[in-house]
Amino acid sequence: MSSAQGSTLTEGGTDLDLQIGVLTSRPYKVVVWNDPVNLMSYVAWVFRSYFGHSREKAHQLMLQVHREGRSVVASGPREKAERDVTALHGYGLQATLEESE
Amino acid sequence: MARAFRATTRGYRADMESHERRLLSHLCADVITMLEARGEALNDAATEPQDSFAHFRRELAGLGADLDAGDEIPGVEPPEDAALALLLPDASTDPVEAAQFRRLSEASLRETKIADLRAARMALESEPVTLTEEQAPVFGRALNDVRLTLAARLNIDDEAAAERVHDMAGRGKAATTDEFMAELYTFTTWLQETLFSAMLDVMPEDE
Numbered sequence: 001m002s003s004a005q006g007s008t009l010t011e012g013g014t015d016l017d018l019q020i021g022v023l024t025s026r027p028y029k030v031v032v033w034n035d036p037v038n039l040m041s042y043v044a045w046v047f048r049s050y051f052g053h054s055r056e057k058a059h060q061l062m063l064q065v066h067r068e069g070r071s072v073v074a075s076g077p078r079e080k081a082e083r084d085v086t087a088l089h090g091y092g093l094q095a096t097l098e099e100s101e
Numbered sequence: 102m103a104r105a106f107r108a109t110t111r112g113y114r115a116d117m118e119s120h121e122r123r124l125l126s127h128l129c130a131d132v133i134t135m136l137e138a139r140g141e142a143l144n145d146a147a148t149e150p151q152d153s154f155a156h157f158r159r160e161l162a163g164l165g166a167d168l169d170a171g172d173e174i175p176g177v178e179p180p181e182d183a184a185l186a187l188l189l190p191d192a193s194t195d196p197v198e199a200a201q202f203r204r205l206s207e208a209s210l211r212e213t214k215i216a217d218l219r220a221a222r223m224a225l226e227s228e229p230v231t232l233t234e235e236q237a238p239v240f241g242r243a244l245n246d247v248r249l250t251l252a253a254r255l256n257i258d259d260e261a262a263a264e265r266v267h268d269m270a271g272r273g274k275a276a277t278t279d280e281f282m283a284e285l286y287t288f289t290t291w292l293q294e295t296l297f298s299a300m301l302d303v304m305p306e307d308e
Contacts, residue, residue: 036260039294041297045241045301045304048301049238082192082202082206085202086209089192090242091245092246092248094187095192096190096191096194097193097198098194
């Protein structure tokens with residue numbers, strides 16, 4: 001994520017073990033990853049307008065993405081998580097789906 | 102020189118020179134062309150004749166035990182082009198899961214992006230550029246897609262690279278393609294920043 005000048009790219013963290021074809025009713029997490037292009041103000045705005053997060057919560061999530069490289073921004077049934085990931089891709093954010101432990 | 106986006110009583114407004122609007126519209130058109138080409142390439146691959154014989158060939162080869170795995174509908178591979186990979190990201194860190202998800206979702210994601218970019222081109226037809234509350238996020242998404250594309254072309258993959266591009270743009274007269282792209286990147290970044298700052302300002306406080 002970046003300010004108007006850009007910032008760190010913290011790719012990686014592939015330690016998850018997504019099991020394919022297992023119980024689809026298990027809750028899923030929506031993860032947003034840091035990237036050096038998306039603006040901090042834009043990311044915070046997306047979290048507020050799409051998820052309806054409060055100003056404070058959206059800001060915290062945005063900072064977590066920026067500092068820690070990733071943040072879980074939502075969780076729920078697989079179908080909802082899939083919709084969220086696709087919507088975030090529509091906004092140009094790097095988002096993935098992850099099965100909850 | 103353009104004046105930044107700001108909130109007005111009738112939405113958001115930015116004053117841009119006609120060459121700036123033309124340039125931005127042209128960039129949107131380039132991204133549309135890339136997305137359309139990706140769709141066509143996938144369609145061509147899906148209709149290649151040898152695919153329909155794959156199952157038959159496996160059976161002939163006596164791979165009966167593997168038929169279950171072979172019957173699995175193949176996923177769609179991520180784009181090789183760096184810009185397209187940013188525009189159409191993997192939905193999972195697991196490549197197989199990502200390919201399956203892509204098969205179901207990439208086409209509609211491409212359509213959404215193309216629609217956003219077309220709407221942005223429409224908005225860029227008039228001076229000043231005026232966006233309603235409904236149009237502003239669409240325009241913002243399109244601007245972001247243009248930024249992602251330029252970032253990939255400029256190899257912005259970390260903070261240091263982003264700063265290099267920022268410095269390159271600050272030098273004034275662009276002599277090379279990279280310097281020109283750096284200026285475009287900085288310009289679209291600035292436009293997007295001012296638009297979303299204005300949008301955040303008027304967003305109702307939390308209930």
